[in-house]
Amino acid sequence: xxxxxxxxxxxxxxxxxxxxxxxxxxxxANGYVGNQACAKCHATIxxxxxxxxxxxxxxxxxxxxxxxxxxxxxxxVNYRISSEDGKLWLSFERPGxxxxxxxxxxLYYIGQGRRGRTYLYSLDGFLxxxxxxxYTDRHxxxxxxxxxxxxEAPMNLPALTSCLDCHVSxxxxxxxxxxxxxxxxxxxxxxxxxxxxxxxxxAHVNGGTIVNPSKLPAERRDAVCMQCHLEGNxxxxxxxxxxxxxxxxxxxxxxxxxxxxxxxPASGLRAASQFEALAQSLCKKKSGAxxxxxSCHDPHRSVPADERVAFxxxxxxxxxxxxxxxxxxxxxxxxxCHMPANLSSDVAHTExxxxxxxxxxxxxxxxxxxxxxxxxxxxxxxxxxxxxxxxHDDRDLALAWATMTDSGDAAVLxxxxxxxxxxxxxxxxxxxxxxxxxxxxxxxxxTQDARENYRxxxxxxxxxxxxxxxxxxxxxxxxxxxxxxxxxxAAFARAPGRSGIGMNLARTFCAAGQxxxxxxxxxxxxxxxxxxxxxxxxxxxxxxxxxxxxx
Numbered sequence: 001x002x003x004x005x006x007x008x009x010x011x012x013x014x015x016x017x018x019x020x021x022x023x024x025x026x027x028x029a030n031g032y033v034g035n036q037a038c039a040k041c042h043a044t045i046x047x048x049x050x051x052x053x054x055x056x057x058x059x060x061x062x063x064x065x066x067x068x069x070x071x072x073x074x075x076x077v078n079y080r081i082s083s084e085d086g087k088l089w090l091s092f093e094r095p096g097x098x099x100x101x102x103x104x105x106x107l108y109y110i111g112q113g114r115r116g117r118t119y120l121y122s123l124d125g126f127l128x129x130x131x132x133x134x135y136t137d138r139h140x141x142x143x144x145x146x147x148x149x150x151x152e153a154p155m156n157l158p159a160l161t162s163c164l165d166c167h168v169s170x171x172x173x174x175x176x177x178x179x180x181x182x183x184x185x186x187x188x189x190x191x192x193x194x195x196x197x198x199x200x201x202x203a204h205v206n207g208g209t210i211v212n213p214s215k216l217p218a219e220r221r222d223a224v225c226m227q228c229h230l231e232g233n234x235x236x237x238x239x240x241x242x243x244x245x246x247x248x249x250x251x252x253x254x255x256x257x258x259x260x261x262x263x264x265p266a267s268g269l270r271a272a273s274q275f276e277a278l279a280q281s282l283c284k285k286k287s288g289a290x291x292x293x294x295s296c297h298d299p300h301r302s303v304p305a306d307e308r309v310a311f312x313x314x315x316x317x318x319x320x321x322x323x324x325x326x327x328x329x330x331x332x333x334x335x336x337c338h339m340p341a342n343l344s345s346d347v348a349h350t351e352x353x354x355x356x357x358x359x360x361x362x363x364x365x366x367x368x369x370x371x372x373x374x375x376x377x378x379x380x381x382x383x384x385x386x387x388x389x390x391x392h393d394d395r396d397l398a399l400a401w402a403t404m405t406d407s408g409d410a411a412v413l414x415x416x417x418x419x420x421x422x423x424x425x426x427x428x429x430x431x432x433x434x435x436x437x438x439x440x441x442x443x444x445x446x447t448q449d450a451r452e453n454y455r456x457x458x459x460x461x462x463x464x465x466x467x468x469x470x471x472x473x474x475x476x477x478x479x480x481x482x483x484x485x486x487x488x489x490a491a492f493a494r495a496p497g498r499s500g501i502g503m504n505l506a507r508t509f510c511a512a513g514q515x516x517x518x519x520x521x522x523x524x525x526x527x528x529x530x531x532x533x534x535x536x537x538x539x540x541x542x543x544x545x546x547x548x549x550x551x
Contacts, residue, residue: 028188031200032170048301056112057167059190061088070141127159153531156497166228169193177463199248211248218289223252225293231273232258234400259400262380269352277355398423402436431461499529510549
């Protein structure tokens with residue numbers, strides 16, 4: 001009996017030793033392994049997280065598709081989102097206008113639907129946002145943010161990493177030289193994965209460590225949330241860095257610097273700037289580093305609707321136990337009074353919870369000044385969050401001011417130019433600074449200075465689309481058409497959704513009598529922006545007898 005038992009044990013051991021080892025978990029180029037790899041050891045958290053909004057922040061368009069019709073009165077365009085044979089499609093047409101009708105296959109969705117959803121489609125490998133969004137708060141389809149008043153169908157809205165990064169995981173950077181051409185698939189995993197907060201998991205699944213945000217220093221802990229819940233009035237990426245390169249545990253300011261107006265209007269709540277709003281609250285000011293987003297939010301679970309009042313009430317009472325019983329009994333729902341929902345200042349049809357936590361509704365405090373008051377009527381643009389001054393601060397502040405120059409305010413233009421000149425002295429080989437200074441010079445008519453700085457910027461970074469486009473305008477206006485065409489052709493090939501570049505080319509070709517080249521450029525513009533009236537009129541002129549360059 002003992003001998004048979006021994007033989008059985010030996011055979012079992014032999015079978016185990018000869019069984020194939022578990023296949024190693026494959027990681028993508030970012031070191032991401034996906035939520036399923038986490039589920040093996042963290043099943044309870046995995047199952048809970050699967051029901052959160054973050055988990056469903058993006059994915060294939062065919063997953064849980066939203067369909068519907070929308071007629072935009074100001075442009076007269078009908079839009080339809082429909083499902084056919086397992087695929088989702090966007091159709092568009094203007095009744096009575098045979099020149100405008102088309103169809104795009106929708107590839108991805110962005111937004112799990114609690115606040116809203118938009119869809120993305122690809123054309124020649126370039127990724128664009130659909131011109132219409134679903135807005136859950138108002139339960140309607142409407143134009144994408146900032147496009148409610150357009151008179152033409154905006155079919156060339158580029159899908160940029162600055163918009164995609166917060167909704168996806170394992171994002172592919174755009175192909176070099178482009179702003180919205182990606183290698184497919186654009187992202188490796190749907191939604192915001194565990195690794196967006198804990199860092200790439202490739203080493204961890206093989207026995208290594210992984211980031212636990214709660215054990216990081218306060219500023220690094222907060223950066224994990226700030227990467228997606230802070231917008232500011234300007235966001236300036238550090239030289240040679242991109243926000244999508246940030247990993248939990250890093251210093252976020254090594255990748256991007258945020259700037260805000262010191263006196264922000266009480267009603268000016270942005271859709272995704274909860275961290276900025278929280279910093280204005282007395283709760284955060286008095287608690288300091290002890291308070292974070294996770295003081296009230298568990299990122300691993302979504303609180304059921306019927307539990308929210310009690311759940312958040314307990315969060316408040318954890319710090320406000322001194323409140324009288326009478327006050328607590330009068331209104332059990334702390335959030336409805338002290339964190340009311342207000343309309344977003346930057347996304348139409350969308351409400352935002354007021355994370356300034358005012359004592360009374362609509363009485364949120366302004367952000368405390370981080371620098372000394374100025375006598376100038378200019379807005380005070382200050383870094384947020386405040387951090388020690390570094391050698392890069394002059395550069396970043398100058399670029400932040402440069403983002404405001406399109407307002408047309410002469411004082412803003414002057415301030416931006418002064419700061420940019422100072423930044424150039426400190427960083428003479430920074431293409432972003434040189435290009436921004438050139439743009440300011442171009443706006444005030446200093447053409448030769450602008451030309452020189454654009455050329456310096458492009459010598460350092462030939463992929464700067466704005467610099468190439470604007471330098472082309474200077475050269476064309478100076479009669480240097482060959483130089484202008486060379487700049488525009490290279491830029492338009494890398495950004496065919498930028499209709500202005502293509503129209504510059506088409507008009508230049510037409511004026512030079514190169515009608516075939518003019519038609520080719522115009523048709524390329526209309527391929528990506530089929531409702532552009534100036535392109536349609538130019539094409540009609542080119543096809544007339546005799547051809548005309550202006551109609």
